[in-house]
Amino acid sequence: MDEEYGQRVLVNEWIGSNIADVIGLTIPEYGICNVSEAVIKNTNYNEDIDERNAGMAFYSKIYSKTIPVITRAMLSDVKNHETEKIILFDHLVIYLLITVLI
Numbered sequence: 048m049d050e051e052y053g054q055r056v057l058v059n060e061w062i063g064s065n066i067a068d069v070i071g072l073t074i075p076e077y078g079i080c081n082v083s084e085a086v087i088k089n090t091n092y093n094e095d096i097d098e099r100n101a102g103m104a105f106y107s108k109i110y111s112k113t114i115p116v117i118t119r120a121m122l123s124d125v126k127n128h129e130t131e132k133i134i135l136f137d138h139l140v141i142y143l144l145i146t147v148l149i
Contacts, residue, residue: 053102060105063140072136073129075108 057079064077084101 053100057103057105064105064107066140067133067136070136072133074133075110077105077107080104080106 061077061079064074067074080103082101082104084098087096087098087101
């Protein structure tokens with residue numbers, strides 16, 4: 048991964064998570080960590096990742112037994128309004144990024 052692009056992604060994820068946290072959205076535990084080459088070599092990860100990806104990284108906790116909301120029908124079945132807030136937050140962040148970059 049391009050180092051400058053990787054740093055931008057790291058900062059964007061961290062800022063977005065902090066904003067979501069501050070406005071009270073329920074989000075997974077998150078942070079920044081240092082991933083060593085040894086960890087990458089000894090981890091059976093099914094992504095296109097290798098030692099070049101070592102260094103600072105953004106992480107968030109993975110919750111088991113979760114299902115991504117990918118259709119309107121699924122969203123209408125959601126009883127928790129938190130999901131609606133997170134979707135709105137994602138759309139606002141994307142809108143802000145587009146308006147800043149253009």
